[in-house]
Structure formats: C-alpha cells, structure tokens
Amino acid sequence: MTGPYARVMLKLSGEVFGGGSVGVDPIVVHGVATQIAEVVKAGTQVAVVVGGGNFFRGAELQQGGMDRDRADYMGMLGTVMNCLALQDFLEKEGVQTRVQTAIAMGQIAEPYIPRRAERHLEKGRVVIFGAGSGMPYFSTDTVAAQRALEVGADVLLMGKQGVDGVYSADPKRDPSAVKFDELTYDDFLLKDLKVADATAISMARDNKLAMVFFGLDNPGSIVAVVSGEKIGTTVHA
Numbered sequence: 001m002t003g004p005y006a007r008v009m010l011k012l013s014g015e016v017f018g019g020g021s022v023g024v025d026p027i028v029v030h031g032v033a034t035q036i037a038e039v040v041k042a043g044t045q046v047a048v049v050v051g052g053g054n055f056f057r058g059a060e061l062q063q064g065g066m067d068r069d070r071a072d073y074m075g076m077l078g079t080v081m082n083c084l085a086l087q088d089f090l091e092k093e094g095v096q097t098r099v100q101t102a103i104a105m106g107q108i109a110e111p112y113i114p115r116r117a118e119r120h121l122e123k124g125r126v127v128i129f130g131a132g133s134g135m136p137y138f139s140t141d142t143v144a145a146q147r148a149l150e151v152g153a154d155v156l157l158m159g160k161q162g163v164d165g166v167y168s169a170d171p172k173r174d175p176s177a178v179k180f181d182e183l184t185y186d187d188f189l190l191k192d193l194k195v196a197d198a199t200a201i202s203m204a205r206d207n208k209l210a211m212v213f214f215g216l217d218n219p220g221s222i223v224a225v226v227s228g229e230k231i232g233t234t235v236h237a
C-alpha cells in the first residue's frame with residue numbers, strides 16, 4: 001500500500017469508456033487499465049463499479065417511449081460490456097481480475113457474492129462489479145456507494161469524464177460555474193448538484209463513507225487520487 005487507502009472503490013461512469021461517444025474506446029480503456037494496474041501493483045486493493053451511460057440510460061429510453069423497467073435492464077446490460085472491456089485491458093497489464101454481476105450471466109461473470117469479492121481483493125485481484133444493483137430505478141452511483149460499504153472500501157473515488165470535480169453548475173454550460181475543493185454531504189444535497197445522484201450521497205453521509213470526485217482526462221489522475229493527492233472535490237461530513 002502506497003497511499004492512505006488500503007482498499008478503494010473506483011466508480012467509472014460509462015462516459016469514460018466511450019471517451020464521450022457511444023460504445024467503447026479501447027485507447028481510453030487501456031489508459032484507465034494501465035493506471036489501475038499501477039496502483040494494484042503498488043499494493044492498493046481496487047474494486048470498480050462500472051456505469052453504462054455510453055450505451056443506454058433507462059430514463060432517456062423512457063423519454064423515447066420505452067417502459068422504464070425494461071429500459072433500465074438494458075442500461076444494466078450495457079454496464080457489463082464495459083466490465084468486459086476493462087477486464088480485458090487489466091489482464092493484458094498482468095493484473096488478475098474477476099467480474100461479478102448483479103444479474104446472473106455465468107459464462108462471463110461470477111454472481112455478486114460480497115464475501116468472495118473481499119477474498120479476491122485480499123489476493124490482489126481487481127473486482128469489477130457490473131449490472132448495477134440488478135434492480136431498475138437505481139443508478140450505478142448508488143451501487144458504488146453500497147458496494148463500497150459492503151466490501152469495506154476506505155473511500156469511494158468517483159471518476160468522471162470531461163469534468164475534474166464538483167462544480168456549482170455544469171461547467172460545460174455555465175462559464176460562471178465554480179469548482180468546490182471540499183463539500184459536506186449536506187451541502188451537496190442542499191445545492192441539488194447533479195454530478196451524482198442524491199441516493200448515493202445520502203447513503204455515503206449516513207454511513208460516513210468518504211468520497212472524492214475527480215476527472216479522468218488527466219492521464220495520471222487515478223494514481224494521484226489513490227495516493228491521496230488533493231485533486232478534485234472531497235465530500236465529507
């Protein structure tokens with residue numbers, strides 16, 4: 001272990017995998033995998049929850065006329081493709097991995113078994129959690145908070161594409177948006193900031209789970225945040 005954390009939960013939004021487009025950008029995933037490999041080899045245990053917004057978001061498909069539940073299942077299946085891409089590039093870096101999914105798909109992944117996930121982490125394997133919670137109406141942010149708590153991660157690191165922390169407004173749309181270096185959970189909720197969903201933040205608050213929001217556009221950012229460097233936005237009590 002090199003930094004302040006023995007075990008981290010890394011949430012990678014789907015946008016990261018697509019490099020801003022639909023599908024998976026192998027160059028971007030390779031870059032993320034290289035950094036995760038570096039921190040794992042240095043002794044930090046890493047679990048990952050993967051989003052799926054680069055394929056489908058249930059709420060958007062619902063706007064197009066689909067039934068929300070079925071659209072959400074499509075969203076969850078999309079996350080699994082990202083898991084397999086990350087698994088592939090991590091193994092090419094010589095890191096052992098396991099994918100665990102909340103929807104059973106035995107040919108490609110283990111089912112979600114938290115105690116087994118912890119054993120994998122202890123052995124230095126990266127555990128990649130896919131298919132969200134297996135339940136519609138949830139987000140992968142909330143799953144990241146729940147899995148972080150269940151496997152005993154010291155911190156939840158929220159990796160974002162195109163933004164390097166939490167801002168007062170969307171910096172892509174509002175040039176007057178200000179970045180917060182630190183924020184309390186309550187402020188986050190009161191300001192109704194959209195960078196993560198409120199369920200995830202309130203779960204973190206109620207269970208005193210530390211969170212850091214950071215950008216993935218800088219090639220060294222995962223290594224930096226895992227080693228405790230003050231980047232992005234820290235959310236605390």
Ligand code: UDP
Binds near residue numbers: 074138
């Ligand atoms: N989803 C779901 N239940 C979950 C997690 C995800 O129904 O527990 C669906 C939901 O439709 C969501 C989609 O999967 O829009 C992709 O997940 P998310 O939007 O959280 O991905 P991200 O924004 O991180 O890319």
